[in-house]
Amino acid sequence: MVNMSLLPSRFLSAGERLLHGRGVAAAVGAGRAEDWVRLDEDVFLGTLRRVAGWNISCRLQVGFHWFDGREIADWDTAPYWGVDGPSWAGVPTGSELALCLCHADPRIRAAALAAGGPAAPLPLLLLRCADNDERVRGQARALFAEALAAAGDGRVRSLVVLALRVGVRRHGNWARDAVLARAGGVRAADVRELLACGGRRGADARVAGVRAGVAAGLLDADALYRIALTADQGNRDRFEAVRAAVAAGRDTAARKRFLDFLAECGTPEVRTRALRYAFAARLPTAGDLAALAAGHRDRKLRRLAVTMVLDLPDADAVLDRLLAASDSVVRGTAVQRLAACGAAERLVPYLTDRSPWVRGLADRGLRAAGGDPHTRYRAWCADPEAVTPAAVSGLAEYRNPRDEPLLQALTRHADGAVRGRALGGLRRLGVLDDATPARYAADPDPHVVAVGRRGLRDAAPPAPGRPARDRGDAAVSDSPQLP
Structure with missing residues (x-):
């Protein structure tokens, strides 16, 4: 058998x-x-x-x-x-x-x-x-x-799909044009056969199908966006479909359809490539890019959009939306634009931004314009009613020994976040002693307790045979290693 x-x-x-x-x-x-x-x-x-x-x-x-x-x-x-x-x-x-x-x-x-x-x-x-x-x-x-x-007409017609497939190669245009001139053009069935090729080995065929469908007028923008959303065998055909869809029109309807596609698309690489194609075609406006930078779910897309919008001549009109974004990189990029424009007074609110990077950008921008951010931080922290946790962090980042009394006073503030940041500033100055954990062990804010313990760990001498650590940076002890 x-x-x-x-x-x-x-x-x-x-x-x-x-x-x-x-x-x-x-x-x-x-x-x-x-x-x-x-x-x-x-x-x-x-x-x-x-x-x-x-x-x-x-x-x-x-x-x-x-x-x-x-x-x-x-x-x-x-x-x-x-x-x-x-x-x-x-x-x-x-x-x-x-x-x-x-x-x-x-x-x-x-x-x-x-x-x-x-x-x-x-x-x-x-x-x-x-x-x-x-x-x-x-x-x-x-x-x-x-x-x-x-060859007979039927034989020539059977070569059309292969000619379209070869046409995407570097030297394939001659054969494609020769067959299509004899066959009389591309039919919808030819495009469907190419688009139906699956697997990674069929990527060139699907790209050829998109190009042939667009050239023959058989695929409109909606069909191209549908291909970009539903293709499941790699991204080459999606990229090709999006590129063709973006080039299909630049009116208001085309712009709205593109933004809808970005909201629907679930593949980050395709979204990013689509935005690059659209920006090159000048399809999205400054307002569209600002909205993407401020609110899109894709972090990479947000950060790409903010760099793009700042390249437009009307970027200053949407700067406030960028400054209010939740993404710290978007806010920081907008703060850099303010500093470059010399708008020093507009930088002041961002000295107390929740992001250390944004605070640093605002600080450098103000100092470059002749301002004194350190004095502002001291003034804010001297007022128990106006002080904020971010202002305390900004003051602590200077690591100025003259600020120790002010930080000591803030460790008794009613707001636990302020107390924790003040204690962290004292830790940076290296002035926490062995009694710190006991002093703050009963604090209702767990962050305050944790900062006090870290300060004790920094101040304690390293155990024999163990590396000394200061703010997470290891320095090997001179004592011999014990087994």
Whole structure:
């Protein structure tokens, strides 16, 4: 009894079937555009080992058994270029000719074109028209033009999808234009076939489908955005669809549709690339970019939007929205814009921003304009009614010993957050003693208790054999390491 699940043909690629002597029709199966492309890729990769001088071995599992890769397909038996030219004797068979037309060695491909002439398989001639080797490419185009002129309309129509697929390659435009001129254009079924190609290997086909659909007017902006939202096999076709959709229109409706797409899209890479395409096309306004920077859920998109909006001539009109954003990077970027514009007084409120980075930017901007942020911090912290936790943090960041009495007084403030920041400032100054934890152990704010304990840890001498640590930076003790 034969186990049908282990028949070799179920586990052989198209190129391996050719290598075993199967005919071209049997190797490519249904003969769709992707079947021919994969045959070409399989043979190229299989013969590349000999051309590049690689010695590769692998093991493959077929059913429950493991085999050496050369037992399945020994590519060393494929035709090759020897001292006297191609290794075949006489006229190559159909399978040998197909193998050689897809071979990794351009000399073999050129010899196969000379041997096969216009009678070679037309899809393989079409593929060679986009060959990277100039000699092979020119030879194939001459033969393909001759074969195409003699082919019937039905045969030419069957080449359209493959021609569109080849058209995305570097040298593929000639073959695509030659086939489309004879076939009379692209049909919706051709685009659907390309867009239906799945997997990573089908990415070029899907990109070709998008380009062909746009060029033929078969895909509008809504269809392109739908492709960008629903494609699930990588991002190349999504990028292509978004790029085409953004280029389709620049009116108010197109701008709204793009913003809706950003809200719907669940892939960060696609959202970011889409915004770059749209900005290059001048589609979103300064208000749109400010809204994205202030409120979009994607942090990377927010930060990209704020850099873009500040490049626009009307950016100052939306600066207040950026300064009120929840993202500290967006606020900080807007504060930098204020400092660059010389608006020193507008920087004052951001000395007490909740972000240390934003506070630092405001501080440097004020000092560059001749202001004295330290004096402002002391004035705020001297008023128990006006002081805020951020103001205490700003004062503590100066690490000025003259501020110790003011910080000591704030450790008795009614607000636990103020007490904690003041205690942290004293810790920075290194003035906390061993009695600190006991003094603040009963504080109702757990942050105050934790800061006091960290101050004691900083002040304590390191145990023998253990590294000393100061604010998280390790310094190795001079004492010997104990086992």
